[in-house]
Amino acid sequence: MRSRITRRVRIKTPDLNLVDRVKGHIDAIVTAAFQAIFPDRITIQYPRERRDVPDNFRGMIQFDINKCISCFQCSFVCPANAIMMRGAPDGRYYPCIDYTRCIFCHFCVDTCPRGALLRTKIHDVAFSSMEEMFATTEELIEPPEMLREDDTVIRYRIENGDLVLEKIEEIAELSTRPEIQVSPAKLSACAHPENCIACTLCYLTCPSNAISVKVVEGKRTFEIDPKLCTGCGLCVKECPTCTLTLIER
Amino acid sequence: MAEACYLCWEVELPERRKKGMKYFGILKEFVIDSGICSHCTTCANICPVRGITAGDKPIDFPNWIELCVDCGACIRVCPRWNYVPLKGMGDYIEILGAKSKRFRGQDGGLVTEIIASAMEMGEIDRAIFVGRDDEWKPVIIHVKSVEQLEGERIRGTKYSFADVIVELRDAVFHTEKGVGVIGTPCMVSGVRKLQKVVKRYSENVKLVVGLFCTENFYHHQLSEFLAEKGIDLTKAVKTDIKKGKFIVEFEDGSKTSFSVKEFDEIIPSGCKVCQDFSGVESDVSVGSVGTPDGYSTVMVRTEIAKKIMDYIRKKDYVEFTEPKPAVVEKLVKYKVKIHPYPPEKKE
Numbered sequence: 280m281r282s283r284i285t286r287r288v289r290i291k292t293p294d295l296n297l298v299d300r301v302k303g304h305i306d307a308i309v310t311a312a313f314q315a316i317f318p319d320r321i322t323i324q325y326p327r328e329r330r331d332v333p334d335n336f337r338g339m340i341q342f343d344i345n346k347c348i349s350c351f352q353c354s355f356v357c358p359a360n361a362i363m364m365r366g367a368p369d370g371r372y373y374p375c376i377d378y379t380r381c382i383f384c385h386f387c388v389d390t391c392p393r394g395a396l397l398r399t400k401i402h403d404v405a406f407s408s409m410e411e412m413f414a415t416t417e418e419l420i421e422p423p424e425m426l427r428e429d430d431t432v433i434r435y436r437i438e439n440g441d442l443v444l445e446k447i448e449e450i451a452e453l454s455t456r457p458e459i460q461v462s463p464a465k466l467s468a469c470a471h472p473e474n475c476i477a478c479t480l481c482y483l484t485c486p487s488n489a490i491s492v493k494v495v496e497g498k499r500t501f502e503i504d505p506k507l508c509t510g511c512g513l514c515v516k517e518c519p520t521c522t523l524t525l526i527e528r
Numbered sequence: 529m530a531e532a533c534y535l536c537w538e539v540e541l542p543e544r545r546k547k548g549m550k551y552f553g554i555l556k557e558f559v560i561d562s563g564i565c566s567h568c569t570t571c572a573n574i575c576p577v578r579g580i581t582a583g584d585k586p587i588d589f590p591n592w593i594e595l596c597v598d599c600g601a602c603i604r605v606c607p608r609w610n611y612v613p614l615k616g617m618g619d620y621i622e623i624l625g626a627k628s629k630r631f632r633g634q635d636g637g638l639v640t641e642i643i644a645s646a647m648e649m650g651e652i653d654r655a656i657f658v659g660r661d662d663e664w665k666p667v668i669i670h671v672k673s674v675e676q677l678e679g680e681r682i683r684g685t686k687y688s689f690a691d692v693i694v695e696l697r698d699a700v701f702h703t704e705k706g707v708g709v710i711g712t713p714c715m716v717s718g719v720r721k722l723q724k725v726v727k728r729y730s731e732n733v734k735l736v737v738g739l740f741c742t743e744n745f746y747h748h749q750l751s752e753f754l755a756e757k758g759i760d761l762t763k764a765v766k767t768d769i770k771k772g773k774f775i776v777e778f779e780d781g782s783k784t785s786f787s788v789k790e791f792d793e794i795i796p797s798g799c800k801v802c803q804d805f806s807g808v809e810s811d812v813s814v815g816s817v818g819t820p821d822g823y824s825t826v827m828v829r830t831e832i833a834k835k836i837m838d839y840i841r842k843k844d845y846v847e848f849t850e851p852k853p854a855v856v857e858k859l860v861k862y863k864v865k866i867h868p869y870p871p872e873k874k875e
């Protein structure tokens with residue numbers, strides 16, 4: 280058996296002469312000075328700098344009230360229950376977004392049949408109170424309010440296997456977005472009159488007054504005005520007997 | 529789009545027997561409050577605002593004055609509106625006595641067998657059954673597979689009103705192949721009326737199994753009545769009406785029985801004007817009378833039921849016995865006799 284040998288090793292400072300020592304110190308000072316002026320870094324100095332994000336970045340949401348048909352689809356689809364539809368004086372309902380709940384999935388934007396919800400690149404969800412995080416319809420129409428301090432856009436590149444940061448001296452454009460594709464406008468129509476029980480829920484639900492009901496000689500007559508119908512489909516959802524459907528115009 | 533769509537269409541409204549009153553109010557006055565409502569719950573099925581309530585209480589629509597949308601659908605589907613009692617044996621292709629080899633039931637388990645076979649054949653993909661809780665209160669069960677029918681409480685008769693037809697609504701709008709419904713004769717008539725009013729029901733309700741029935745009860749009245757007699761329904765495993773006796777069978781095999789005459793007070797008034805014992809409007813009617821204990825009497829009335837019965841025969845799922853149509857006929861006539869309509873005025 281080998282006996283265990285314990286020996287103390289003392290590390291000695293290298294035996295440098297004065298010239299080498301001075302040279303070493305000067306090297307260190309030069310590197311430090313260089314880093315102080317042109318630092319190597321990959322972090323972004325937010326909020327003075329902003330990262331460049333792709334055009335379809337899922338940031339805060341803007342709303343175009345002129346395109347909205349009050350179909351509730353955004354609020355139905357929202358997995359976080361962040362969208363509340365609020366009644367407006369024109370008899371329609373428009374979305375409000377609760378940013379305490381929003382998970383920025385943009386399902387609402389993707390599902391909107393008329394392209395009324397718009398993506399922005401704004402991700403600065405910093406608020407001073409919970410109440411402020413509830414964006415009302417009016418607030419959604421304007422681009423989200425924020426304090427801009429940035430003057431530089433940062434883009435990352437990979438160079439020789441290293442992450443390199445590229446600085447561009449400009450103010451980032453946060454509202455550019457790709458054109459949203461919308462399907463053609465729809466029209467509500469009666470596909471199965473034999474199912475209709477004359478309950479008038481369609482008429483009561485329609486936010487555009489496109490459905491009219493008359494009683495003539497013991498019959499209830501329904502009529503859909505294609506000029507007023509926006510194709511929101513609320514009547515289709517409300518109909519208890521699956522009488523109505525949306526058709527292409 | 530292949531099908532035609534319309535921007536204008538019309539629907540016939542029922543007569544408004546009372547000017548200025550909403551349709552539910554009229555139904556309430558002429559059917560419910562006049563005591564001829566059978567509690568089939570068809571009106572609660574069709575009510576577009578789901579305002580009509582059923583369950584263990586007489587049919588009602590709390591706050592109908594405000595909430596009823598006045599469509600009149602409840603009146604159009606009500607089997608007791610302009611009531612002309614159905615009666616007799618009805619048309620049938622064949623009458624059989626049978627017992628399932630697969631399922632134990634109230635009698636021969638034939639209701640369960642017919643539904644299971646219809647599912648196997650792909651005629652239906654779901655059926656509405658009446659199960660029960662510990663207190664024997666009916667619980668609606670949407671059966672979507674044959675395996676589900678193995679549950680102990682799903683088979684057998686519960687002598688209480690159940691919201692089968694209310695639940696039919698969801699089934700009819702979700703089914704892909706078709707729905708099977710099981711119910712007392714009043715429920716069968718309700719389904720047939722629904723099928724006339726809403727096409728979706730005529731397309732999607734493929735099989736209607738009628739149960740022979742003399743009368744049914746409100747659960748709370750039946751259980752209170754039995755509690756007074758010292759019967760703890762939570763310990764019961766079977767309830768039955770046979771030869772004029774209401775029989776309760778317990779876990780330990782013991783039985784108690786009373787004459788059904790004692791129940792007279794709690795028989796709902798709507799049942800007292802019902803003369804349809806055999807469920808004449810069903811596709812197939814099943815009951816206990818007319819065959820020995822442990823067998824069901826089956827009256828096959830329509831082509832679809834015949835097709836299912838032929839399949840059951842081919843698969844050898846049941847044992848047959850000779851039925852006695854005369855016995856069924858006797859009860860058919862008896863029901864007409866004890867349930868006169870219009871009701872005899874009491875002095």
Ligand SMILES: Cc1cc2nc3c(=O)[nH]c(=O)nc-3n(C[C@H](O)[C@H](O)[C@H](O)COP(=O)(O)OP(=O)(O)OC[C@H]3O[C@@H](n4cnc5c(N)ncnc54)[C@H](O)[C@@H]3O)c2cc1C
Nearest residue numbers: 633634635636637638639640657658684686741815816817
């Ligand atoms: C209220 C009532 C009164 C009856 N009265 C008579 C009678 O006087 N004479 C007679 O011969 N037969 C009567 N029956 C029928 C009988 O009790 C059996 O249901 C029938 O013979 C079928 O037996 P089975 O073994 O084939 O059914 P099973 O295979 O046991 O299936 C029984 C079926 O009945 C359904 N069911 C149970 N309770 C209810 C309910 N409250 N409402 C709706 N469906 C229900 C269950 O969902 C199940 O599908 C009555 C049934 C009921 C529900």
